[in-house]
Structure formats: C-alpha cells, structure tokens
Amino acid sequence: MTFNLFIEGTSGNARAGLFATPRGAVRTPCFMPVGTKATVKAITPRDLREMGAQIILSNTFHLHLRPGEGVIERLGELHGFMRYDGPILTDSGGFQVFSLAELRTITEKGVTFKSPLDGAACFISPEISMKIQKALGANIVMAFDECPSVGMEGAVLEESTARTLRWLERCLTIQLKPHQCIFPIVQGGMDAAKRVASARATVATAPDSVGFAVGGLAVGEERSMTYRMLEISVSELPTDRPRYMMGIGTPEDLIWAVDRGVDMFDCVLPTRNARNARVFDPAGGLNLRNAKFREDPAPIMEGCDCHTCREGFSRGYLHHLHRSGEILGGILASIHNLRYLLRQCEEMRDAIIAGRWEDYKSAFFAAFPKASPDPTRG
RNA sequence: GGAUGGGUGGCAGAGCGGUCAAAUGCACCGGACUGUAAAUCCGGCGGGAGGAAUCCCUACCUAGGUUCAAAUCCUAGCCCAUCCA
Secondary structure: OOOEEEEEEEEOOEEEEEEEEOOEEEEEOEEEEEOOOOOOOOOOHHHHHHHOOOOEEEEHHHHHHOOOHHHHHHOOHHHHHHOOOOOEEEEOOHHHHHHOHHHEEEOOOOEEEEOOOOOOEEEEOHHHHHHHHHHHOOOEEEOOOOOOOOOOOHHHHHHHHHHHHHHHHHHOOOOOOOOOEEEOEEOOOOOHHHHHHHHHHHHHHOOOOOOEEEOOOOOOOOHHHHHHHHHHHHHOOOOOOOEEEOOOOOHHHHHHHHHOOOOEEEEOHHHHHHHOOEEOOOOOOEEOOOHHHOOOOOOOOOOOOOHHHHOOOOHHHHHHHHHOOOHHHHHHHHHHHHHHHHHHHHHHHHHHHOOOHHHHHHHHHHHOOOOOOOOOOO
16 A cells, blocks of 8 residues: 555544655645745755655646646656655646636536646646646646635525535546555535535545545634534544645644644645745744844744755845845745745644643644634634 | 026936826835735825815925916026036
8 A cells, every 4th residue: 555544643633644655744733835937936856855845746737838747747747846755735727726716617518728838728627637647747647627716605605515526536537656645525616515415425436545535614704603613514524534725824824733633734825925024023024124124133933943044144134135025035934934844744743742732732733723613613 | 607407205217287195116113914826915105184085284496487277388597427628
C-alpha cells in the first residue's frame, strides 16, 4: 500500500497521524503551501525544505494553459520541472469553476473557460482534468468538481452537487500512474442535508479512496456556517483515511478544522497576505505597512523560528521593503507566514499526541481573544 | 535691460467665468484578501461640526479691480523658465 494513513493519536475529533506517500510520509495535521503555477510564490524549494513544508499544491487549470502539461511531463513531471522532491497535490481546476465564474460555462460534459491569459476557449472535463493531472505527475490528484458559490441553493445546488458526483465517477475511469492517487471532493453547498448526501454518495462512489476532501467552504460564507458544514461533511467520512479541508489558512481556521477531524488543508492566504504586508502573529497579525512599524527594531514575532525572524530582519526593515515595493518584502513575509502555519501544525500534532490538545487550544485563544474558540457558536 | 511662457492641494499635473474644496497619478493614513486572473484590490486624504444626507470656515503667488458669480477676465507687484542683449 503506497498511500496509507497511520493514526498516532486522537483527542475528541482531532487526530495526529502519518500519511504515507510515494514521496515520503506526511505528518498530520498538515498545512500545504499553494504553488499554483508550479511555484509557491516568492519561495524556493530550498526555503520550503528549511521551513518544514511536507507537501505542496499546484494547479491543473493554470498549468494546462501555461506551459502545458506536455512540457511539464517532458521536463520531469512537476517534481522534476520545479525541482521539488516532496509530495505534490494538484487541484483539478474545480476551484476555477468558482473563482473564474465570469469566464466559464458549465455543461454536463464539462466546463468551458475563457482563458485569463488570452481569452481563448478552454474546455475541461473530468476526463481531461484527470489526464492533465496524470501528465503533471502529482502524487495526489483531485477529482474535478464544481465548487458552487455561497448563494447557490435549492434545485440549482442539488444539480450542482449531483453533477460533481457524476463527474467523480468519470474521473475514476481514468487510470493514473502508480505514484498517484485521487481524492474525491465532498460538496453540498451551505445545505446540511446536501452535505450529508454528498459525503455519503462520495464515499459510496469511491469507497477505496486514499483520502477525501471537503470542498466548497471558506468561499465567502460566515465562519459559523463554514464549520457547521464541515462538521456535517466530516462526520460521514471514514476515520481511517485523511480528510482534506480545501482552502483554509488562518491560524484559527487550522485549530477549528483540526478540532473537527481535519488532517490536511491548504491556502493561498499566508503567501498572498505576505505579499500584501500582512503577517501572522499570535494576537491576530500585523500589517507591516502601518506607519507605527517604521522604526520598530523588533522581528515580526519574538521567538519565531522562521528564517526571517531568526536572521533579525526588523519590522522597520520589512516596513521599508513593503513600502518600497521591493520583492524581498514579499519573500521574507512569505517565509514567516508559511513557517508560522507549518510550526502551528507541528505544535498541534505534538499536543494531540501528548494529550494536551485542549490545553493547546485554550492557550491559543487566550492569546488571540478576538477569535472565538468555537466558530459554530455565534 | 528686452521678449515669450508660467506660478493650482505634500509633489507632479488637469482645469481657463458658475455644476470647483478643485480631474488624474504619486506620496501619505487605513482596510480587505481563505482549493491564487492578486507583489492585487478598496476607502480616506484643507480645517471644523455631525451617524449620515449635509452645513460652516479658509483656499488655486501677492494686492487691487470687473462681474450676480473669479483658480479661471483686467491692472500692478513679486517670483520662475527659456530666448535675445
């Protein structure tokens, strides 16, 4: 069994484990940095290794448009192409159904996108997405789903959710490479009954899946809704397989998700925010562009073990870099933000295994009073 | 000394009788960002009152003037740029 989850400890619904992949074991809970276009923006693979990243994401749709999966496959698949030797997960393009909503039309066959690059029509079906991902060579391949918008409900949501399931069946007909596996994605929008139905049907359709993802969350809805839907979705998933909550990434989100049994998550937030001068700290974060940091000699966060903080780069210096539009500002802040979440995952894992999960959570929310320990309440 | 052009908000730079507290960009002060069309986007940016619509005051080099009305027209002065002596 190439892919396998070994659970090392639990606390309530929270779990810590080891997820074996052909590129090595991933310790969970695990945050996965996003490298849409075969690069985690502003970060080298060396940085990724140093900060303790275990697995990263890339994107089917964007790489299909440029440079094309053929180029990447011939240059050594994603791993060889971008010189990253850890496990890689590719998203299927399903998120672009949501994020590029104005540029696409959906039919039963698939989705026709207008390329953001040149406006050319680009058709992606479940089969095409799988074939692209097969060529890209990621270790975890995501099913091609439809990520519905927050407002979708009733018959339209019903049809969307059902279509994602039909598409899953079609995804499963494409044979992947031996080092690859597929994660199906649970949908169901902001509808509890549809979440349950989607999760059950997903498991029934792909019972042997190595892992399962919960999608369609953190797309603009209230946090209370996010986690109510997550709880419902996760409760229907097998406990012995990794659960991947797609698209979250604030420190508090990680706690909330892990507390509900999530093992893996990814998010553009740490890198995007970093490029916009927003950095994490235990009290809720800093905007390094703010005037008050102009002459601040302190590192972003006292005691942080990220390269940026360890090297002694001051807030004042980072303020200057971001003000000046210097590329190093984005780099140093990205390193900090990614390491922050990665370290938090290590801490969460240790706490769960050591039976300190409840204490860990209490300490986290004590330091960050603005975040609610339970987002589903209020 | 003469000729011509010009002096507008922190800077650059529109406006050239009313709809102007004055376009736009930059700077400045904040905010947002969650499977990346993002090193992006949004708001504010003379002073004062008010939740707000709004109201009051002071403003387009200086001083006068024309006009119901002037950043815009006239006169004088000061300053700047270029050219000629």
